[in-house]
Amino acid sequence: MKGFTGLKIVIVGCGKVGQTLVEQLVNEGHDITVVDTESSKVHQISNLFDVMGVVGNGASLETQKDAGVSEADLIIAVTGSDELNLLCCIIAKQFGKCSAIARVRTPDYSKEANYLRDKLGLALIINPDYEAAKQTARILYLPTAIEVNSFAHGQAELIKIKIPENNVLDNMTIAQLGSTITNDILICAVERDNSITIPSGGFTLKAGDVISFVSTHKSAKFFLKKIGFETKQVHNAMIIGGGRSAYYLAKELLNNNIDVKIIENERSRCDELTTLLPGAVIINGDGSNQDVLKEEGIDTCESFIPLTGIDEENVMLTLYAKKMSDAKVITKINRIGFTDVISTLNLGSVIYPKYITSEAIIAYVRAKTASMGSNIETLYHLFDSRVEAIEFSVTSDSGVTGKPLKELPLKANLLISFISRNGSIIIPSGNDEILPGDTVMIVTTNSGYTDIKDILK
């Protein structure tokens, strides 16, 4: 990226999300200033990354001046407090010209997120707990998948599965798959022995591969059924811990007629939850106690989601559940690193809210960096950030329209995985064209694309 000058971004709050954001935004070449009240946290981040640190209350005018908010392009408030985040953004909007992104997690405000965003003039309000709950729910609707991401307003899905032993896909090339099983899905990425391939037609799949494929919801079910996967959604869910994430998830699942049982230790919270979620069964008990879990039927439940505030406990509960039952288990990891260790534990589906938050913000920042020609609609990091899946909206001056795909000079390690046109999903072949008004999803192991033009050589 020659001649690229990054945005000036102020990040208030140096927690886990703040740090994840810094890490990724610095790599994309932006000028970052971090603000936190605790000087040790600020020092730690500014020693690790090429950023400037300011110690102080991010909502105070003086601190914001020190951090250079008046010249900044964007302020991102991700402190632990919703109110502080909103106040930061309001003050920054008053005296700077920057856009503002706030993290707001409390259910009280989250219902009004759109109202707040419009009235306060914020660019984005992000709620990682809610997004994590939605992502968890998507997996529970298709429990054989490891991960499900949705694109094009839910029209298309990117589904990650692992090919078991003796499956029909074992020793099958991608081209054979197209001719014998279905042409409506496209395999975007394959992970084998810790390395990622974006496969071409001649690539041979093996048992043990983790594949990511894109398709519509319907064709995905058809394909999975065809290769012998169960595609029914779960009927009940056991959730451990009754925090915010549990509330969001329970609400989403109850709306889809899945029975929910929540085990929460604190009596007063149980009382609250019974009022908030009349359809759910609320159990007052210690979710980390094996007897309680057995009594509530861990061995017979169809899905098990530990959502305690402690990551280590969640991992332990997952391992226990895997041993005791065949339930679909989804682990949420908020805080701890060691992603490479976690991936060797064979936990199955793991959800990281901090990445969900940073993905949304990075999608926004990239779109802001890009020229007006195109825009990023959605962005996901897959396979521990080694693969990016980005959905662009395309206009007539994008330089990719009106030509069959096979004639476009595409970069290596890149795949155009679907074109969404007038609400329908096209899995493209070389003869298809991109038209203005389409949205296009690409999957790539390169990183830093801000514009659809970036896919061309």
Place this chain on the structure above:
Amino acid sequence: MNTSMIRYILGHVLRIESAFMLLPCIVGLCYREEATLPFLYVAIGLFIISSLMVIKKPKDTVFYLKEGCVATALSWIFMSLFGCLPFVFCGAIPSFTDALFETISGFTTTGASILAEVESLPRCALFWRSFTHWIGGMGVLVFLLAIIPLTGGSHINLMKAESPGPSVGKFVPKLRQTARILYIIYLFLTVLEVILLMFGGMGVLDSIMTAFGTAGTGGFGVRNDSFMSFSPYIQWVVSIFMIIFGVNFNFYYLILFLHFKKAFSIEEVKYYFLIILSAIAIIFFSIRNMFTSDFEAITHTTFQVASIISSTGYSSADFNLWPDVCKVVLTILMFVGACAGSTGGGIKVTRLVVLVKTVAKELRSYIHPKRISKVNLDGKPVEHEVVRAINVFYITFTLIFFSSVLLISIENYDFATNFTSVLATMNNIGPGLSLVGPTSNFAFFNNFSKYVLMFDMLAGRLELFPLLILFHPAIYKEMFEKAIHSKRK
């Protein structure tokens, strides 16, 4: 420890040095001097060696404080070792120890010389000698950071190890940008001084070399008598620029971006000027009678005060002959030094301000034992860590200082010579008093004393700890860990 990254950085530093060495070659070519060839050979040799060192880019670029310190200290040592070779080969300074002393004195911007006679040196050697000041003033690693995109944020540790001052901050979020701004300010001020000196009738090459000496607050003069025979105009220009280069560069950054109010409220800069004015007042009134006019007296007073406090070490008069009170004031100024974040040496004004304020705080605690109070600087409380680091710095400084004086005194010169030779080298000033006064030089010391003083110069320039850490056994162990491991296999 990440030894391959240290090698890589060291390689880059030496490559920059080899490029810098081409400048004296150009000077030599202009004057058609035979001494050009040794410079060219060393530059080429260094380029080859350093290129071999950077051929393999390390996979792991992670870098912590200890690596930063070790890389910085080793860079300075190797830079001096290679930088002194041309002096030896071209015959300007035949003895290796002397050449090394002169080069370290140059890079550390000390300006203590072993040469009695400089006017007869080849121009290219003289140019290289002054140029080392300019390179060392802002620091070669800062230069490296400005031009080479090193990935990863941990390289702030390099700047921390090399830049003077208790807490090193950035102007802008990106380190590279910060380093560039520093060098732009530095270059601009240097060019400005060259132009003003040329107005005063100084030759181009002399102006450039003088400006290098001032900008790096070094002190290698271009004439045998330093500045005694120059016109008052030149003396005033140099005085003012010595003071300018002793100011915290934050000040210029803030001026550059029009934050005047903030710039003028930097406490350190205020105290810096206050100390300069008081010193000038005391010395002026005690030497008034020695000169024919008050103007002459104030010219020499200002020149000497500016030269000492900024740790430059030029001289326009032999202050060895001045009354004792003047010598004591100048000795105190040697300890004080310039501002943090400038090119000057010494203990630094901020540190002293914090130390004095800590004493005041201690006194207060005797009156109200339970009172909670903090040391404030620029209206903000100084973090406990910083205060602690300053206290330890001061103690370490004193320890090294007196051990060095002890080692020097073995040679049995008078006390003023022993004391001020260490003082002048450790604070990167140049001339001291008595035998090492402004009209004399350091040539008479034996080799042992010279190595002690060289150590002091490096320790002073790198602010003690980055150099001292090299002597910690754990660092050796970690550095040679890989070698030991592979042998065992």
